[in-house]
Amino acid sequence: MSQRVLVVEDEPNIVESLSFLxxxxxxDVSVANDGATALRLVETEMPDLVVLDVMLPRRDGYDVCRAIRANRxxxxxxxxxxxxxxxxxxxxxxxxxxxxxxxxxxxxxxELVGRVRSLLGLAD
Incomplete structure (x- = not known):
C-alpha cells in the first residue's frame, strides 16, 4: 500500500510541481489549497505526511500544524x-x-524528495 501525502499549498504552480514529484x-497524493480544507482532509484521510505551506488562506500553516499536533x-x-x-x-x-x-x-x-523519503522512513 502506498503512503499518503497531503500537499497544502495555494500557489497552483507549486501544487502541480509537488503533486507530480x-x-x-x-x-498517493491529495491537495488542499487552504488551511481549513487541509485540517478537514487530515482528519478524514489520515495522510502519512503533510507538506504544509506557511502562508495560506483561511488558516495559516502554523495554525494547521498546531491543530494537528493537538489531536492525539x-x-x-x-x-x-x-x-x-x-x-x-x-x-x-x-x-x-x-x-x-x-x-x-x-x-x-x-533535496525535497530526499527529505520526504527520510521523514517517511524510506531508504534512498
Missing part, C-alpha cells in the same frame, strides 16, 4: 512545513509547533 515517487489521533502524521519565510525565527516557530521538518522556498526538488 510525490506521484513520481509512488505516493493524528500523532503518526509527519509534517513538513514549506515556506518562503526563511528566517531562523520562522523555522524555529514551525519546529516548536510540532513540524518534523521546515524547508524554505525556493527548494531543490531532489
Amino acid at each position: 510525490m506521484k513520481q515517487e509512488g505516493f 489521533r493524528l500523532d503518526g502524521v509527519r509534517i513538513m512545513m514549506l515556506s518562503a519565510k526563511g528566517r531562523e525565527l520562522d523555522r524555529r516557530k514551525g519546529i516548536e509547533l510540532g513540524a518534523d521538518d521546515y524547508v524554505t522556498k525556493p527548494f531543490s526538488t531532489r
Whole structure:
C-alpha cells in the first residue's frame, strides 16, 4: 500500500510541481489549497505526511500544524512545513509547533524528495 501525502499549498504552480514529484515517487497524493480544507482532509484521510505551506488562506500553516499536533489521533502524521519565510525565527516557530521538518522556498526538488523519503522512513 502506498503512503499518503497531503500537499497544502495555494500557489497552483507549486501544487502541480509537488503533486507530480510525490506521484513520481509512488505516493498517493491529495491537495488542499487552504488551511481549513487541509485540517478537514487530515482528519478524514489520515495522510502519512503533510507538506504544509506557511502562508495560506483561511488558516495559516502554523495554525494547521498546531491543530494537528493537538489531536492525539493524528500523532503518526509527519509534517513538513514549506515556506518562503526563511528566517531562523520562522523555522524555529514551525519546529516548536510540532513540524518534523521546515524547508524554505525556493527548494531543490531532489533535496525535497530526499527529505520526504527520510521523514517517511524510506531508504534512498
